[in-house]
Structure formats: C-alpha cells, structure tokens
Amino acid sequence: MPVVQASSGAASKTGIKRVTDKLTFSLAQLNPILGDLSGNAAKARAAHTVASEQGADCLVLTELFISGYPPEDLVLKPAFQVACRAEVEKLAEVTEGDAPAILIGTPWVHDGKLYNAVCLLDNGEVQTVRYKADLPNYGVFDEKRVFSAGPMPGPMSIRGVAVGVPICEDIWDSDVCECLMETGAELLVVPNGSPFNLDKWDIRQQVAVQRVVETELPLIYVNQVGGQDELVFDGASFALNADRSLATQMVGFAEDQQVVTAVRGEQGWRLEGPIVPVMDRDAGAWSACMLGLRDYVNKNRFPGVVLGLSGGIDSAICAALAVDALGADRVHCVMLPYRYTSEESLKDAADCAKALGVRYDIVDIAEPVDGFAHALSSLFDGTTEGVTEENLQSRARGTILMAISNKFGHMVVTTGNKSEMSVGYATLYGDMNGGYNPIKDLYKMQVYHLSAWRNANKPDGTMGPGGEVIPTNIISKAPTAELRENQTDQDSLPEYPVLDDILECLVEREMAVDEIVERGHDKALVHRIEHLLYIAEYKRRQSAPGVKLSEKNFGRDRRYPITNGFRDRS
Numbered sequence: 001m002p003v004v005q006a007s008s009g010a011a012s013k014t015g016i017k018r019v020t021d022k023l024t025f026s027l028a029q030l031n032p033i034l035g036d037l038s039g040n041a042a043k044a045r046a047a048h049t050v051a052s053e054q055g056a057d058c059l060v061l062t063e064l065f066i067s068g069y070p071p072e073d074l075v076l077k078p079a080f081q082v083a084c085r086a087e088v089e090k091l092a093e094v095t096e097g098d099a100p101a102i103l104i105g106t107p108w109v110h111d112g113k114l115y116n117a118v119c120l121l122d123n124g125e126v127q128t129v130r131y132k133a134d135l136p137n138y139g140v141f142d143e144k145r146v147f148s149a150g151p152m153p154g155p156m157s158i159r160g161v162a163v164g165v166p167i168c169e170d171i172w173d174s175d176v177c178e179c180l181m182e183t184g185a186e187l188l189v190v191p192n193g194s195p196f197n198l199d200k201w202d203i204r205q206q207v208a209v210q211r212v213v214e215t216e217l218p219l220i221y222v223n224q225v226g227g228q229d230e231l232v233f234d235g236a237s238f239a240l241n242a243d244r245s246l247a248t249q250m251v252g253f254a255e256d257q258q259v260v261t262a263v264r265g266e267q268g269w270r271l272e273g274p275i276v277p278v279m280d281r282d283a284g285a286w287s288a289c290m291l292g293l294r295d296y297v298n299k300n301r302f303p304g305v306v307l308g309l310s311g312g313i314d315s316a317i318c319a320a321l322a323v324d325a326l327g328a329d330r331v332h333c334v335m336l337p338y339r340y341t342s343e344e345s346l347k348d349a350a351d352c353a354k355a356l357g358v359r360y361d362i363v364d365i366a367e368p369v370d371g372f373a374h375a376l377s378s379l380f381d382g383t384t385e386g387v388t389e390e391n392l393q394s395r396a397r398g399t400i401l402m403a404i405s406n407k408f409g410h411m412v413v414t415t416g417n418k419s420e421m422s423v424g425y426a427t428l429y430g431d432m433n434g435g436y437n438p439i440k441d442l443y444k445m446q447v448y449h450l451s452a453w454r455n456a457n458k459p460d461g462t463m464g465p466g467g468e469v470i471p472t473n474i475i476s477k478a479p480t481a482e483l484r485e486n487q488t489d490q491d492s493l494p495e496y497p498v499l500d501d502i503l504e505c506l507v508e509r510e511m512a513v514d515e516i517v518e519r520g521h522d523k524a525l526v527h528r529i530e531h532l533l534y535i536a537e538y539k540r541r542q543s544a545p546g547v548k549l550s551e552k553n554f555g556r557d558r559r560y561p562i563t564n565g566f567r568d569r570s
C-alpha cells in the first residue's frame with residue numbers, strides 16, 4: 001500500500017502515514033471559557049479520551065478553542081500568546097503512538113506575526129499549522145485589528161488523507177476552498193466560532209452548500225457552543241456530502257461529541273454520522289437567551305441573580321429565563337411597589353414567582369422615594385411634577401436592587417426590551433441597572449410571542465418547570481411602567497406592532513424614511529421615532545450587555561455616534 005510523508009511542520013516520529021480509505025472524525029462542539037487556557041486544555045484532553053474510546057482517527061475542536069473565542073484585545077498580550085502555545089504543545093503529548101490526532105484552534109505567533117491558527121497534533125507533536133486567510137471585520141468581528149491574514153493554505157495530511165482545513169470565515173467566500181481543492185484536498189473540515197442569530201442556521205448551510213457545489217468535496221462544519229458576553233454560540237455542527245446531502249446534524253445549544261466516518265469509494269469520499277432535528281426558530285431564540293444568561297452568570301462566578309418582578313411582561317420573561325438557566329434556587333425576585341402599583345400587578349408578580357418557585361420578597365419604596373422628594377422640595381419648589389418625579393421611583397428601585405446585589409453577591413438582571421432601549425423608554429441608574437440583560441435584543445412583540453410560546457413548551461436544557469410559568473394575565477394586559485396614575489406605555493409610544501416595525505426598518509434594515517412611509521406608516525411618526533432612536537444612543541452606551549439575536553444588536557453590531565446631528569429629511 002502506498003505511503004505519504006507528513007504534510008509539513010516537525011517531522012513525525014514514524015516519518016510516514018499509511019494511506020487509508022476510511023477516516024473517522026470525532027467532532028467536539030464544546031463550551032470553552034475565554035482565557036481559561038488550562039481549563040480549555042483539560043476539556044480537550046477529556047474529549048480526546050472520548051475520541052479514543054470512539055475509535056476515531058482525529059478529534060476536531062473549534063476555532064481558537066485553547067484561548068476561547070473571540071479573545072478580542074486579550075490576544076495581543078504577549079504573555080497570553082506564549083501561554084496558548086505552551087498549552088497546545090503540551091496537549092500534543094496525548095497524541096503519541098496510536099492515539100487519535102487532534103485539530104485544535106489557537107492563537108499562533110510566527111515570524112513576529114500573530115495568526116488565528118489551527119494546529120494538527122499527532123505522534124506527540126505539533127505536526128502542521130495552518131492560518132486563517134480571510135479575517136472578518138464586520139458586525140461583531142474585528143479580527144483584522146488583532147490578527148494577520150495567513151497565506152492561501154494547502155491541505156494537511158491526516159492519516160495519509162489530504163484534508164483541507166479552512167477556518168470559519170474562510171468558507172464564506174470561494175477563494176480559500178477553491179485553493180484547497182486545487183492543491184489536492186479530498187475533503188474539507190471547518191473549525192468555527194460562528195455566533196448565533198435567528199437566521200444563522202439557514203445562512204450557514206447555504207454557504208456550506210455553495211462551497212460543496214464549487215469544490216465537489218464533502219464538508220464537515222464544527223461549531224463552538226456557549227455564551228461569551230453578548231455572543232452566544234449554538235453548536236449545531238453538521239456535515240454535507242459532495243452531493244449536498246446532509247450526513248450529520250448535531251444538537252444546538254449543548255455540548256456534544258459525535259463520530260463522523262468518511263469512506264472513500266469510486267465517487268470519492270462519503271460521510272456518515274448521526275442526524276438530530278434542528279430546533280425551530282422560537283426554541284432557538286429561547287435557548288440562546290437562556291444559554292447567554294447562564295454562561296454569563298456561571299463563567300463570571302456569580303452565585304445567582306436578583307431582579308425586580310413588577311407584574312409586567314418584561315420582568316416576567318426574564319424571571320422565567322433566569323429559572324430555566326440557573327434553577328429556581330439561584331433566582332431571587334423582588335417586588336418594589338409604590339403608590340401607583342396596582343393590586344393587579346401585585347397579584348401577577350406573586351403568581352409568577354409562585355409558578356417559577358423562586359424566592360419572592362416585597363420591599364416598599366415609598367419611604368426612599370418620598371425622602372428624595374423631600375430633600376429636593378426646596379430646589380423643585382414651584383415646578384410641575386412630571387418625568388423627574390417618575391424617574392425617582394425607578395432610581396429608588398435600581399438602588400435597592402443594587403444594594404441586595406452588593407450584600408449577597410447576586411447579579412442584577414436588567415429587563416429592558418429592544419423596543420424600549422431603541423427609543424430611550426428606560427431610566428439610567430434605575431430600571432437600566434444590572435449586569436446582564438437576556439432580552440436586550442428582543443422587540444416588545446417578540447417578548448409577548450416568546451412568553452406565550454414558553455407557556456406551551458419546555459425546551460431542552462431548561463431547569464425551570466413546565467406549564468404556565470408566565471401568568472396569562474401578564475401577557476394579555478396593557479403594558480405600563482406604573483409611574484403615575486392610570487399610565488400605559490401607549491401614552492408615550494405608538495402601539496408596539498407599529499413601533500417595532502418602524503424600528504426594525506430603521507435599525508436592522510437601515511431604510512430611508514420615505515421607504516418606511518411606503519409600508520403604511522405616518523411620516524411624522526417615523527421622523528419622531530428616528531429622532532428618539534438617535535438621542536437615546538447615550539443611554540445604550542451605558543446599558544448592560546445582553547444576548548445578541550438579530551443581525552444588528554445594540555453594541556457590537558451597531559456603532560452609532562452619540563453626538564449626531566444627522567436626520568433623514570426625506
């Protein structure tokens with residue numbers, strides 16, 4: 001049987017690799033912690049043990065696995081770069097003898113340049129290193145400011161098979177895969193750090209299909225799972241055969257390790273592995289919010305969370321997400337009533353807390369609010385009560401929640417939705433207080449929809465109860481901040497279906513005013529909402545991070561200036 005030399009890098013201890021007609025990959029979509037290099041290496045070792053038990057030839061880990069992804073400017077720290085390399089070189093020792101090889105992503109310095117790299121570890125050594133060629137620099141990605149672009153890669157030799165290893169963005173255009181095909185790659189294995197959004201599953205598969213069609217090569221796509229600040233990685237790894245048929249589909253939003261077998265026949269390589277159903281859109285949205293909150297709390301070592309439970313829809317869905325993410329024993333809900341809080345809201349909040357099984361306390365804010373009003377009375381004498389006095393209520397609530405957080409160590413969950421954050425319908429240092437917001441990228445109507453959906457569904461991975469966890473009355477009643485007598489949100493804002501459509505046009509689609517008016521909206525209203533969107537930028541800059549679900553979340557995706565005199569005058 002013919003033999004081939006190891007493809008590049010240090011010489012292998014055996015010097016040769018046997019050509020095979022069967023190659024078995026163990027695909028590991030795992031949840032690394034950014035910066036926990038030894039912990040991530042330990043995860044890789046555990047996965048390598050599983051891969052060996054599975055009889056795999058090669059364990060495939062995800063993009064920048066050893067460092068965690070995205071490392072942002074931490075990767076520019078020389079000590080961090082050295083530590084990443086040391087962990088990878090130490091990890092290579094587990095591949096000695098007949099043990100499976102490992103493909104692992106890592107930062108890698110070569111000739112003074114820092115690369116987003118993938119290393120092939122085999123025979124106890126780092127045998128081959130390939131660099132990401134196409135660095136994304138849009139939306140949430142800033143890789144060009146921290147990494148150097150690698151040259152067009154050739155394939156690696158894994159057990160004598162020429163395997164192309166494009167890294168994530170390398171498959172979103174045709175050049176890298178075409179180069180790999182032309183230089184002899186027999187199949188493609190793609191390590192990824194691809195963050196979730198509500199349309200990402202379809203988009204990824206469309207991109208993968210395009211590369212398969214162009215190269216006529218099967219493709220294995222392995223994606224990271226877990227939350228990293230605003231980003232959530234959904235896993236959902238998959239493989240496609242050269243005829244575009246689905247060979248493997250792994251679970252979403254959970255760690256998983258599955259075997260994909262590649263067999264060479266007369267028509268080339270054919271892949272085979274397990275296939276599980278992909279979640280629907282609502283389950284994906286809920287799972288992303290839940291996983292983002294869970295990992296933010298756990299990876300930052302908070303013992304639990306505390307939030308204000310007002311009897312309204314936003315705090316109710318956040319309480320449900322928190323219980324699903326962490327379990328009821330780690331969630332503390334506090335009702336903070338004032339004279340405008342209705343009996344209906346008190347009952348709804350209590351019912352929600354009971355349905356979720358959380359600790360529930362009531363802290364009346366009359367004394368601190370009246371104290372603030374008294375302290376300011378001489379300064380405010382002769383003025384009319386209005387928004388200032390309303391904001392005192394919100395800020396008293398925020399101060400109390402932060403005090404509970406400081407005393408017991410629980411992180412405050414803030415509960416503002418994207419509609420409110422868009423137009424500034426929120427109070428700085430009040431209801432905006434908090435460490436993380438699981439619904440920051442959900443418009444108000446999406447909040448209503450997902451709340452009703454959760455009452456009818458209990459997604460995989462949830463730690464909360466089934467059945468109605470958000471009382472129906474909370475979903476059906478008119479939304480109100482209850483900061484004055486008989487207040488509703490629609491005193492200040494248009495109906496939420498109208499508002500959300502205008503905002504989606506302005507934020508996600510960057511549409512001109514005239515285009516939005518053509519959809520049936522009042523022109524003066526569109527101008528008003530655009531104005532509110534712009535002047536609220538300073539508030540959003542001070543808001544807590546939250547789960548990214550859309551193409552344009554506030555923060556990493558949409559970076560507008562605070563000082564901004566532009567208005568669409570059309």
